[in-house]
Amino acid sequence: MSNMFCFQCQQTAGGSACINTGVCGKQPSTSNLQDELVCELIKLAELSKNENKHSAVADRLIIDGLFTTLTNVNFDDNAIKEFMGRVKNEQNKISRPEAEKIQVIDLWDGDTDIVSLRSTLLFGLKGMAAYAHHAMNLGYTDNEVLKWFYKGLCEVNREHSVTEWIELIMELGQVNFKCMELLDKANTESFGNPVPTRVNVDIKKGPFIVVSGHDLNDLSQLLEQTEKTGVNVYTHCEMLPAHGYPELNKYHNLAGNFGTAWQSQQTEFENIPAPVLFTTNCLMPPRPSYKDRIYTTSVVGYDGMVHISGTRAGKKDFTPLIKHAQKLGGYEHDRSMSGINGGHMLTTGFGHNAVLSQAGKIIDAIKAGHIKHIFLVGGCDGAHPGRNYYTEFVKQTPMDTLVLTLACGKYRFNDLDLGEIDGIPRILDMGQCNDSYSAIKVALALADAFNCSINDLPLTLVLSWYEQKAVCILLTLLSLGVRNMYIGPTLPAFMSETVVKYLVENYKLNPITAPEQDMDAILKR
Template identity: 55%
Template structure:
């Protein structure tokens, strides 16, 4: 196998043995490569054809299936590939269009071409995750689907670096549109997030832990647990669900269990409750709890029960609920904490909530009460060096605000950093896709101060792990943001020449130490 799409890739260069660091075996890796080649064929078949919703969903499902920690089942991946080919054949006069052999990309002799094509491919995979979340809520953008097709066709072309770099930025532009679409899908379906304190303790009695990102799945589970005596707890990137009015109206949505995705094997060990994985971030479950793990959507793992969607786009979670009742939960209150010992965390500072107090933020910056705003967020992971983000937040000036999003926040979101002007210093904006909220806020502040976003006292300090982070980075670059700090390591698929271009044009800065980076940012 060959895979270097995520931050934990072996030796910071690529997984090449019989299994990747994530646990994906070589058979599944090859199946995902074949699926990607078939998706290029689908993009070729769609060229010049009218918009087709079935083809668009097939594209998104195929791309999302290849994101890290989504599908570990080779047979399931092969079934997706067969469906992609059937849809492509339907668009192409019942002839399978020319596909793309991904070995050509992995063995591309020009490392810079390979680097930029990989940047495009991985960004598309990340964007597909966001587009899929919107699609299942019936929010679709046909122009966005066409952008997917165009960029996929570029991967299968013989373009030069000069040809391909604009395509990478096109992915970033499209992802901004995509995140805006998902923002509308979530807020119009479940209401605008409101600041909400979320307890980390678990009450006695039966409960279910829901992981992933898909709010529709969580909504259906909450509807089905109404009056059943089963509580529901979020995990990982599901934490922001507590801020949505239509979800929090369910009294059985109690709190958040555990921290970020990479700690699940330890945190789920011995837990007397089932876990439902709705999107990426599943790890190979330990035997001690594998008998109570369920998957749904595109997440699959060999041997685990999978809950399918019916013809009416609904899911029956009765098997999960029955398992919760059977296991019974804890006998007494289980007092869990965050990584730093906090008993609760706060979420729900989306763009509506922050802009609702924008006058306070603007006045605080103008008066000097707030000296700087840091966006510290992104993916968490297991490799050493990620304590950088905790130390950075702890050492940031006490008169600074910390915006955060995605699962990287679990490193520090239970810290008590106090308040400024009645606002908590840590403002959790939500999931990784809620980088859109951060950009909306930044744009509004720039307008208020009559300056560009790059002129604001704002610095982005990002952690990356998988392909959604790649899509977000491309979005930031496409919007012209500069001086971004990126860590804890640089992507293995970025060649030295491409990195040099990003540094020169966009002032991308690899993270070093919190002290050194803060001194650089603050001009000390």
């Protein structure tokens, strides 16, 4: 009997499943509690569906509960148990006797292909929950998206034919497109449309706080509370694109970006003289040299870490974090740091509004032959050795091509200077993985301008994946009919050979090989 079973992320043990301890550091007790939480969320969805109603409390519990079980979010057994208690209380408000009668399917048992398809739907729901969570934190919801969480969880608990599973998975992809559109609206209406912005990776002397994760609302509140305290704030990993938002960049103490992608935190945070706030996923088990400086908030949790809770309205008091920063004092002198390739400046803020404002220029450059191809190279980063593929791939892109990028995978190459084409930087950082909507919107706009489909554009998507948000984005792209994508560094362990074969045959999904080989195949197509 296995201690645990988890195969939801790219780095799962042996490319099959973690059964003793998670590669991410998740313990069997935590993994099993997370599975139990998913089952209780399914019960809550079933009860709500039977009663044909759902409360705002249930909406929040389902979204935050699914997000809690995402990779690298919550390692705190007590926090998960407490959350599960809240879910059961909400079940009891609907109908306790009925809740006890609901049977939840064994998620990981059954025919290999059916388990694969069920897992794909469930992991896609987890990814969409992350996007819905951030939008909800800013006061934005969408009824169709909310209802689909209930539908999706209920369908996970049903038997379906392969065809029906595929239809459900594609439907989820379409609904997630709406969810990403909702999050884009929430971010841009709250903080303004991103504008291209240069960001320094060197660190100034004096007290500072590092903010990781994705939640712009948390960052906004922290910037406001630190504005006159003498404490600088540095983004980390997926928070880098925050610099492009006018309503965040207006704070003079948003000083730059610390470090690179999430998987390097255990070395980059070594003896850091500052506290670090994790607002969402990408937390790794902290090392002794800095574990007393880690703070968590929202759905993030780790046993022994200080957790900053919020009011029902989402207001948070970051005073403990600020005082800790002042006490630690930061570096005594300005500290020179750099990206993976030695660069000291990064550029971000090329959201769909910024790129489409230059659409005429891009279209003219394509028509004139100055831009021969556009690559979207982005997605999650990770520690897998094969991820240097993306650095080499970008280095090999011809000088007459553009590279759009997003998510933390960009840290492999975003400090490279690839020059410009007709005044357009060859690397355009479109933001977080949360901003994938921007890339899709640009692709759709270009297809419209050339009166063709996305698949007819001189555009190729080269994606890296790590966790369930990337899975959800992939399902959205597939549901939009996007073909000939490249994905790596490996295919998901939860996708069976039959499912992979279906995707390869019907969507021309290509596992990455070698940068030179893939580049040659793309440019010859």
